[in-house]
Amino acid sequence: MISIKGLKKRFDDLEVLKGMDVKVKKGEVIVLIGPSGSGKTTFLRCLNALETPNEGSVSIGDMTVDFSEKVSTAELLKFRRRTGMVFQTYNLFPHMTALENVMEGPVVVQGKKKADVRANAIRLLEKVGLGDKIDYYPFQLSGGQQQRVGIARALAIEPQVMLFDEPTSALDPELVGEVLRVMKDLAEEGMTMVVVTHEMRFAKEAADKVIFMDGGYILEEGTPQEVFENPKHDRTRQFLNLIR
Numbered sequence: 001m002i003s004i005k006g007l008k009k010r011f012d013d014l015e016v017l018k019g020m021d022v023k024v025k026k027g028e029v030i031v032l033i034g035p036s037g038s039g040k041t042t043f044l045r046c047l048n049a050l051e052t053p054n055e056g057s058v059s060i061g062d063m064t065v066d067f068s069e070k071v072s073t074a075e076l077l078k079f080r081r082r083t084g085m086v087f088q089t090y091n092l093f094p095h096m097t098a099l100e101n102v103m104e105g106p107v108v109v110q111g112k113k114k115a116d117v118r119a120n121a122i123r124l125l126e127k128v129g130l131g132d133k134i135d136y137y138p139f140q141l142s143g144g145q146q147q148r149v150g151i152a153r154a155l156a157i158e159p160q161v162m163l164f165d166e167p168t169s170a171l172d173p174e175l176v177g178e179v180l181r182v183m184k185d186l187a188e189e190g191m192t193m194v195v196v197t198h199e200m201r202f203a204k205e206a207a208d209k210v211i212f213m214d215g216g217y218i219l220e221e222g223t224p225q226e227v228f229e230n231p232k233h234d235r236t237r238q239f240l241n242l243i244r
């Protein structure tokens with residue numbers, strides 16, 4: 001489903017991604033871990049074309065973009081629609097209800113008619129357990145509920161891959177579980193997912209593969225058991241000791 005080759009990203013002189021190679025099969029859940037500043041968010045943002053990589057190629061489904069060449073805006077937008085992104089800080093539109101937030105992508109980005117996307121948006125809000133809150137504004141919802149709207153909104157464009165950037169780290173501890181539950185349900189339904197998170201329990205229970213990033217490289221990857229129980233590198237061990 002995803003094939004990433006030699007992905008590099010610089011911000012001016014700072015090389016943040018130094019050549020990443022990743023393959024993800026359809027239906028796999030990848031959890032990305034690593035110290036702050038190691039490039040996890042930048043990696044996700046490159047997959048969602050919120051950042052344009054400097055080098056390397058990314059294939060998602062049957063579309064390949066080679067970033068060593070000039071990529072047109074139209075192509076980037078088409079590429080972006082292949083992934084749905086869930087952000088740490090929800091990023092909902094404050095002046096729109098939950099339902100309007102979920103309908104926004106299909107209507108504005110995909111140019112669909114409101115009447116045609118409404119039923120699907122309601123179905124998605126029901127799926128994340130918010131069928132009774134569709135007309136609520138973000139300020140009327142808890143952080144966990146807002147994040148579940150964020151997940152429904154990302155799903156609304158029918159992405160082939162879902163990307164999650166620390167989706168629970170801004171939440172009060174008692175609200176983390178409801179968001180992880182929705183993510184686990186999605187994983188069990190066969191959604192292909194790349195998740196940046198410090199929730200090791202989620203990683204153990206839901207990930208097919210854990211990738212440990214450090215300084216813009218993949219230092220280590222394997223099943224959750226391999227990486228958590230038997231890390232090969234001292235850096236991985238040190239990191240795990242700090243967060244456990």
Ligand code: ADP
Binds near residue numbers: 034040042
């Ligand atoms: P992580 O998600 O692992 O904490 P990030 O991808 O957020 O790491 O950041 C990696 C590095 O890239 C950091 O040094 C950060 O300061 C830098 N960085 C991220 N985004 C930008 C940007 N838009 N401009 C300049 N530097 C950036």
